[in-house]
Amino acid sequence: MKALEKLNLKQQQVLIVKSKKSNINSGATGWLFASPWIIGLVLFYLLPLVVSIYYSFTSYSILRPGEFIGLQNYKELLVDPLFLKSIYNTVYFAVFYVPLSIICGVALAMMLNMKIKGMTIYRTIFFLPTLVPHVAIAVLWMWLLNPGFGLVNGFLDMIGIKGPAWLGSETWSKPSLIFMSLWGIGQSVVIYLAGLGDISSEYYEAAEVDGANWFQKTFHITLPLLTPVIFFNLVMGIIGAFQQFTLPYTLTQGQGKPANSLTFYVMYLYDNGFKYFRMGYASAMAWVLFVVIMVLTLLIFWSSKRWVHYQGK
Amino acid sequence: MNPTHVKKIKISFAHICLLIASAFFLIPFIWMVSTSLKPIEQVFTFPPEWIPKPFRWDNYSKAIEYIPFWTYLSNTAIITILSTLGVVLTCPLVAYSFAKLKWRGRNVLFALTLAVMMIPGQVTMIPLFLLFNKLGWVGTPYPLIIPQFFGVPFYIFLLRQFFLGLPDSLREAAKMDGASELRVYWQIMLPLAKPAVMAVGLFQLMASWTDFLGPLLYLTNQESYTLSLALQQFQNKQGSEWSLMMAVSTLLTLPIIILFFFLQKTFIKGITFSGIKG
Numbered sequence: 001m002k003a004l005e006k007l008n009l010k011q012q013q014v015l016i017v018k019s020k021k022s023n024i025n026s027g028a029t030g031w032l033f034a035s036p037w038i039i040g041l042v043l044f045y046l047l048p049l050v051v052s053i054y055y056s057f058t059s060y061s062i063l064r065p066g067e068f069i070g071l072q073n074y075k076e077l078l079v080d081p082l083f084l085k086s087i088y089n090t091v092y093f094a095v096f097y098v099p100l101s102i103i104c105g106v107a108l109a110m111m112l113n114m115k116i117k118g119m120t121i122y123r124t125i126f127f128l129p130t131l132v133p134h135v136a137i138a139v140l141w142m143w144l145l146n147p148g149f150g151l152v153n154g155f156l157d158m159i160g161i162k163g164p165a166w167l168g169s170e171t172w173s174k175p176s177l178i179f180m181s182l183w184g185i186g187q188s189v190v191i192y193l194a195g196l197g198d199i200s201s202e203y204y205e206a207a208e209v210d211g212a213n214w215f216q217k218t219f220h221i222t223l224p225l226l227t228p229v230i231f232f233n234l235v236m237g238i239i240g241a242f243q244q245f246t247l248p249y250t251l252t253q254g255q256g257k258p259a260n261s262l263t264f265y266v267m268y269l270y271d272n273g274f275k276y277f278r279m280g281y282a283s284a285m286a287w288v289l290f291v292v293i294m295v296l297t298l299l300i301f302w303s304s305k306r307w308v309h310y311q312g313k
Numbered sequence: 314m315n316p317t318h319v320k321k322i323k324i325s326f327a328h329i330c331l332l333i334a335s336a337f338f339l340i341p342f343i344w345m346v347s348t349s350l351k352p353i354e355q356v357f358t359f360p361p362e363w364i365p366k367p368f369r370w371d372n373y374s375k376a377i378e379y380i381p382f383w384t385y386l387s388n389t390a391i392i393t394i395l396s397t398l399g400v401v402l403t404c405p406l407v408a409y410s411f412a413k414l415k416w417r418g419r420n421v422l423f424a425l426t427l428a429v430m431m432i433p434g435q436v437t438m439i440p441l442f443l444l445f446n447k448l449g450w451v452g453t454p455y456p457l458i459i460p461q462f463f464g465v466p467f468y469i470f471l472l473r474q475f476f477l478g479l480p481d482s483l484r485e486a487a488k489m490d491g492a493s494e495l496r497v498y499w500q501i502m503l504p505l506a507k508p509a510v511m512a513v514g515l516f517q518l519m520a521s522w523t524d525f526l527g528p529l530l531y532l533t534n535q536e537s538y539t540l541s542l543a544l545q546q547f548q549n550k551q552g553s554e555w556s557l558m559m560a561v562s563t564l565l566t567l568p569i570i571i572l573f574f575f576l577q578k579t580f581i582k583g584i585t586f587s588g589i590k591g
Contacts, residue, residue: 029494031410033414034422036464041422043463045432045437046429052436108334116327131519131566131569132562133565134523139544139562140341140559143559148357148359154360183341232588243435274530286433290432293431
């Protein structure tokens with residue numbers, strides 16, 4: 001055995017010397033190092049994925065073994081009013097929140113990128129809300145938006161406006177959620193700031209020479225060169241918006257009230273799976289969500305050729 | 314108007330904009346802390362008052378007594394520490410293997426890793442729940458800890474990008490001196506990757522500390538609750554005890570803010586890195 005090992009070692013050394021860059025001998029080691037993840041990948045990702053497709057075609061529930069029912073779950077989804085409502089709510093949120101978060105995020109980042117005093121303090125302030133756990137954000141904003149004693153209505157009252165019931169109103173509940181989500185925008189601002197820092201100052205110097213004003217510089221240099229970062233935040237924003245759960249769940253104690261105006265897609269999925277134990281049905285919902293997110297992501301990727309500009313290209 | 318004037322006006326304008334925006338981001342915080350220290354009569358005054366009169370520090374001790382705070386804190390801390398440990402142990406090792414070692418099937422596996430990053434958690438949520446249920450782990454914190462020891466695709470991806478940026482020469486030199494692959498990793502490459510490992514560890518720490526859906530699914534008995542879950546339950550039962558709820562919210566947020574002030578650079582770098590590379 002020892003001799004074999006020795007021989008192996010020699011061979012290995014020869015090989016290393018032969019081809020300096022490639023490490024042919026690291027095959028087994030490579031597998032060994034990656035082995036925890038290979039197990040994890042199969043056990044916690046690939047198998048559940050396959051099982052989930054299967055469940056979506058069954059009436060499986062944790063309480064009783066399900067039967068194979070073909071496309072029944074999917075057909076039922078099409079006529080489930082609460083399912084459709086949850087889609088409406090989720091799309092409503094995404095359509096307003098994602099563009100708003102991009103506009104506000106870019107605007108804030110541009111302000112924070114100026115060379116003025118106290119910038120580190122401003123930057124810290126904008127980042128602080130992202131450190132607050134979602135459950136705490138929900139509780140805090142319920143209090144801020146309290147119709148009777150909340151700070152927001154107190155402020156509106158001061159300037160002579162009678163504030164709405166916010167989270168208690170069917171019309172204002174979703175705008176409230178958008179509003180409080182914008183409060184936690186700091187993370188994307190940090191990414192925009194990094195993107196702004198990456199833009200070479202040569203562009204601005206050249207524009208300066210040509211006598212460009214602030215407006216021209218913003219719309220012809222800054223924004224086009226920021227598009228890769230905007231693209232990243234757009235994709236992440238949409239994925240996040242469709243998977244919204246903790247905020248609306250905590251705000252409404254899991255009920256999506258008032259009048260289901262805060263029943264979001266994943267909340268309804270959770271209810272089906274873990275409240276009504278309709279796990280087959282919930283799996284079908286998960287797959288619909290997966291497909292929708294995939295299609296949207298692909299669409300954005302496909303469109304990105306037209307509007308995303310990389311520096312030096 | 315001369316140019317310096319224009320510049321001064323511009324800067325003042327910027328400050329005004331930034332101050333208004335800062336108010337939007339800062340006031341909710343101040344309000345949270347202020348409410349947490351108010352006596353109950355003052356909570357429900359309209360128009361709202363800012364300064365607690367008198368300061369009721371005992372709101373905090375009340376809140377801590379009201380829920381078994383120390384139990385929940387230690388539950389949260391155990392889950393957070395162990396899952397972060399799992400991530401920091403496994404993910405760099407796997408990422409290193411993907412970045413620097415050559416083995417058959419590596420590229421296919423890496424492509425699969427990228428692919429599963431795209432799967433929304435909701436798709437695997439139900440089969441995973443049933444798996445953990447079979448193992449008898451529902452009602453225990455294991456489902457929130459053990460998977461982290463088997464790697465998280467996003468972190469593996471980030472760390473791989475970082476390892477790719479490290480030069481091969483050091484590794485080759487060490488190998489020439491007869492160091493084993495594990496030693497090269499442990500004594501040379503891992504220390505070099507420290508900033509990235511720290512960032513990933515911090516991501517997991519935040520994720521575990523603030524997680525809500527995980528504990529909601531798996532921590533079914535009350536003694537095993539985390540603070541996030543406890544706060545939500547508290548709000549269910551005591552919907553109008555705003556000062557106590559704000560106290561718990563403050564206590565839940567405070568450790569993260571303290572951590573942030575110590576590790577500010579790691580926070581910002583981590584986010585930037587994931588944004589630019591991702």
